[in-house]
Amino acid sequence: MIIQKSDNLRISTFDPENFSFGNTFVDHMVICEFENGKWGEPKIVPYGPLGFSPAMMGINYGQACFEGMKAYKDKDGDVFLFRPEKNFARINKSASRLAMPEVTEEMFMDGIKTLVDMERAWIPHGEGLSLYIRPLIFATEEILKARISEKYMFAVVATPAKSYYTEPVSVKIAEYYSRSANGGVGFAKAAGNYAAAFHPTRLAMEEGYDQIVWTDDSTHQYLEESGTMNVFVRINDTIYTPPISEKILDGVTRDSFIQLAQSLQMNVQVEPISVDVVMEAQKNGTLREMWGVGTAVVTTVFKSFGFQNEKYDLPELSDEDSYALTIKNKLTSIQSNLCEDPFGWRLKVEKNN
Incomplete structure (x- = not known):
């Protein structure tokens, strides 16, 4: 796996006592591109915008799916994923139904574990706290034709999480x-x-x-x-x-x-x-x-x-x-x-x- 570390880490600005779920992202993300019938090499890169056209097929014809999973930190600082094999199986089930290429177990599991390992400092510890992980697959081919895309991206982003609903x-x-x-x-x-x-x-x-x-x-x-x-x-x-x-x-x-x-x-x-x-x-x-x-x-x-x-x-x-x-x-x-x-x-x- 290719790892490109960020030169501008934001972890020092993260306050685990004061953050909002879903809009605070860790310093890095996973990306991997599919082209010419195969997936390329996964990369860990600095988190940030990706350059896509409004003609990208994913936003025109809806070939896009995702997963939701979490990493947890215990009192000793050890970090755990919860049943990630279920998320791996389900993202491929979703991808297959949407006529998208399935990801490999190595891409999915190694990408997520490497990202979580790198971003341990972003994982808050305490009741109801975790790191929410979002793997996704979407079509990236730039063409306005209603057909199956020939290009895709697999990506993983992550955000510190707290309780979603605090009251009934x-x-x-x-x-x-x-x-x-x-x-x-x-x-x-x-x-x-x-x-x-x-x-x-x-x-x-x-x-x-x-x-x-x-x-x-x-x-x-x-x-x-x-x-x-x-x-x-x-x-x-x-x-x-x-x-x-x-x-x-x-x-x-x-x-x-x-x-x-x-x-x-x-x-x-x-x-x-x-x-x-x-x-x-x-x-x-x-x-x-x-x-x-x-x-x-x-x-x-x-x-x-x-x-x-x-x-x-x-x-x-x-x-x-x-x-x-x-x-x-x-x-x-x-x-x-x-x-x-x-x-x-x-x-x-x-x-x-």
């Missing part, structure tokens, strides 16, 4: 808009999936909600995801979450939550969840919790939900009584090396520089 949120169950459809790209982390969600989310926010619980496109009777998160519902002492499909993202945090809940002897049912079942549980008092999970948020508890112009409050549970927070605390303890990792999910990033 209010959500609206979708009755008209859908996030994805059968035969579409809902299972992929395609950039266009997020763009299409912004308008209905804005409409929900204008009604006083923070996010949307997406429902199926054909009947709007089954819960699918919430915002950019996988969704969970607890009725009595049973946790329900929809099965992954071509419409639902195979979330790394989702899979971790399911395995952790089962290890804690909680009853988990991976099956379709109808709005009617949620409403009936709300009426008879058995709806205990609803929450979303994802890499950026880890867990976001819902305080209320809206459906058919009515708003319903959810019970306020203590950390000990909440399944969502019990599982979250166990997960973050594993991620941050505060407890044993019986699943083998942590990957230590060795020091090489």
Whole structure:
């Protein structure tokens, strides 16, 4: 791997006690270009703008996908990735669906580990703190033709992260808009999936909600995801979450939550969840919790939900009584090396520089 170190390091200006998620970037990034049917040699270069034309195919025809993952620092300064092999598999699944070349395991894993190793000083330590890592693939060919691009870039950027939502949120169950459809790209982390969600989310926010619980496109009777998160519902002492499909993202945090809940002897049912079942549980008092999970948020508890112009409050549970927070605390303890990792999910990033 080619490494070009920056002559203008900004780490001295970083205040781990005062920063915003998503707009503070580490000093370096990974880039690798695809041309003539093959990937070139990956490079670590100073973070900064890249020169592209408005005719670049990625911004005209939407060939672009990404991943979200994190690195964590423990009290001894050791750094860990969390289940990176899942992100590697998923970015290639997304790339394949968008007719883009898959990246090699060496490009992905070595690029990320080298970048994280170089940027250890940027990783804040503490509850809810981490380094958010964004690998992405996008078409770079400069031509206005609606066809598969012949040039691409793989890149990795990273930003210090703190808790995304600090308070429980209010959500609206979708009755008209859908996030994805059968035969579409809902299972992929395609950039266009997020763009299409912004308008209905804005409409929900204008009604006083923070996010949307997406429902199926054909009947709007089954819960699918919430915002950019996988969704969970607890009725009595049973946790329900929809099965992954071509419409639902195979979330790394989702899979971790399911395995952790089962290890804690909680009853988990991976099956379709109808709005009617949620409403009936709300009426008879058995709806205990609803929450979303994802890499950026880890867990976001819902305080209320809206459906058919009515708003319903959810019970306020203590950390000990909440399944969502019990599982979250166990997960973050594993991620941050505060407890044993019986699943083998942590990957230590060795020091090489």
